[in-house]
Amino acid sequence: MTVSECAAFLRGRDCFLILTHQRPDGDTVGSAGALCHCLRRLGKTAWLYPNPEITETYAEFAAPYLAPADYVPETVLAVDVAAENMFPRGFSGKAELSVDHHPSNSGFAGENTLCLPEKASCGEIVLQLIAELAGAPCREEADLLYVAVSTDTGCFLYGNTEADTHLAAAELIDAGADVKRLNKLLFRTVSMARLKLEGMIYTGLTQYREGQINVAKITLDMMARAGATEDDCDDLANLAGKVRGNRVAITVREQENGTCRASVRTDGSVDASAVCARFGGGGHKMAAGCTVETDVETLARALVEAVSAAWPT
Ligand SMILES: [Mn+2]
Numbered sequence: 001m002t003v004s005e006c007a008a009f010l011r012g013r014d015c016f017l018i019l020t021h022q023r024p025d026g027d028t029v030g031s032a033g034a035l036c037h038c039l040r041r042l043g044k045t046a047w048l049y050p051n052p053e054i055t056e057t058y059a060e061f062a063a064p065y066l067a068p069a070d071y072v073p074e075t076v077l078a079v080d081v082a083a084e085n086m087f088p089r090g091f092s093g094k095a096e097l098s099v100d101h102h103p104s105n106s107g108f109a110g111e112n113t114l115c116l117p118e119k120a121s122c123g124e125i126v127l128q129l130i131a132e133l134a135g136a137p138c139r140e141e142a143d144l145l146y147v148a149v150s151t152d153t154g155c156f157l158y159g160n161t162e163a164d165t166h167l168a169a170a171e172l173i174d175a176g177a178d179v180k181r182l183n184k185l186l187f188r189t190v191s192m193a194r195l196k197l198e199g200m201i202y203t204g205l206t207q208y209r210e211g212q213i214n215v216a217k218i219t220l221d222m223m224a225r226a227g228a229t230e231d232d233c234d235d236l237a238n239l240a241g242k243v244r245g246n247r248v249a250i251t252v253r254e255q256e257n258g259t260c261r262a263s264v265r266t267d268g269s270v271d272a273s274a275v276c277a278r279f280g281g282g283g284h285k286m287a288a289g290c291t292v293e294t295d296v297e298t299l300a301r302a303l304v305e306a307v308s309a310a311w312p313t
Contacts, residue, residue, distance in 0.1 A: 003125070006114040007132035009097060010039065016046040017073035019088055019095055020062075021081040023230075024051050026151025026186065028080035029058045031122040034137065034144035035079060035099070036065045038130045041138065047071055051088040055231040057186070061147055077109075080122035080148075084108045099125055120160040123148025124168045142175035146182055154235075155187045190232075197226035201239055208304055209311070215304060216240040217296045218253040237263035237287075248272075248307050252300045255291070260299045263289040264307070275306045 001009070010016075018036050020028040032048050039046035047067030054062050067073075078095040081087065082102035087095070098109035101124075103117040116125050123145045130137050130145075137145060149168055153161045156169070173179055190198075200222045206215045216239055226232070241249030249265045262279070264272040265287050272288035279302070281290020292299050 001112060001114050003114065003128045003132055006097070006099065006112075007129055009112060010044075010129075010133065011042070013075040014044050015072075015074035016044060017049055017067060017071070017076045018046065018065075019049045019076065019078040019081055019091060020051045020054075021078075021086045022051075022053060022088055024054050024058060024062075024088070025080075026058060026061075027121045027123055027148045029054065029062050030144040030146070030148030030151070031099070031126045032079040033061050033065050034123070034141040034148070035126050035129065037141050037144065038134055038137070041134055047073070049088050049091055052090055053088070057231065058147075061144055079126070082106065099129065101125060118162075120158075120162060120165045121149045121152035121168075123152065124165065127168055127171065137172065137175045139176035142172045142177035143182065146172045146177040146179060147186065150182065151186060155183065191228075193226045193228040194232040197222060197228045197232060197236075198239065200226060201236070205240060205243070206300075207243070209308070211243060211245045212247040213304060213307055214240040214243050214246050214249050215300050216249070216251045217300055218251070219296055220254045220256065237265060237289075241265050250300065250303045250307065252296050252303070254296050259291050259293050260296055261289065261291045262299055262303055263287070264303065269312050270307055270310045275303065275310055278306055279303070 016039055018032045020032045036046045036048055048062055048065040050066040076093060076095045077097035079099050082104050083106035095109055097112045100115045101117055101119040101122045105115045107113055119125055127145050130141060149165060153165055201216050201218060204217055218236060237251040240251055247267045248270050252260055252262045254260055264275055266272045268286050271285050273283045273285055276282055276288035276290040279290035279292050281288060283289055
């Protein structure tokens with residue numbers, strides 16, 4: 001459906017419950033929160049499903065909108081959720097509407113799907129929806145949408161960042177988004193546990209092929225020694241690739257369930273998805289992953305061998 005069709009759908013309904021995705025990030029929380037706030041501005045009742053996995057960083061943004069336990073919604077919609085298996089833990093039921101930007105959106109909401117895969121963040125789609133519903137976003141919505149847009153683009157650094165992304169951010173700044181506070185909070189502040197964990201990861205970094213392959217290993221023991229939780233583990237897969245001269249970064253992380261999860265990031269010279277497919281995983285040419293029942297050292301060694309075997313001649 002189009003943005004205006006989606007706006008008409010929302011205008012015709014009431015008593016909304018908005019779903020965010022499992023392991024919620026800034027885009028799903030910020031987009032859902034802003035839409036919730038805008039629906040309330042229109043006189044509607046709207047709440048967010050209390051996603052049990054919201055991390056400390058994003059808790060303050062979701063807090064004013066979390067549905068009370070006895071809330072009975074009439075209309076359930078999902079924001080930034082690609083498929084039903086990404087519905088938040090503890091939720092059972094259907095969603096009538098999907099607002100999303102994942103190219104892989106499964107179509108779980110049928111024709112009531114507003115999916116714009118060319119957008120870097122779902123926040124940009126919600127910004128358009130708000131424009132259609134209420135005009136300019138208010139200050140609260142601008143803050144929430146800035147959280148969405150900035151986090152899904154790694155503070156406007158990732159390859160998904162377009163001129164449109166910056167235009168959306170400019171609109172949000174005009175609407176009063178507190179970018180100074182938000183940028184400091186989201187991109188220039190980390191927990192002590194995260195700093196300690198990064199220190200251990202950098203210390204343990206191993207290099208192959210004159211530093212063109214870099215391998216980071218993260219064990220449960222390191223996590224425990226750093227006092228790190230899942231909230232401290234954003235973007236760990238990007239650390240190894242920061243070394244000058246890197247072409248392939250491999251990150252292997254030990255999981256609680258006895259498996260190891262690996263992520264492979266490349267400059268495109270080696271097909272990460274083909275490498276990970278050999279271990280039952282997959283992904284894209286420049287970013288892929290796999291989960292294997294083995295230990296960190298064994299998986300790291302096997303991946304280095306697989307990458308070497310695929311090295312361009
Ligand atoms: Mn997103």
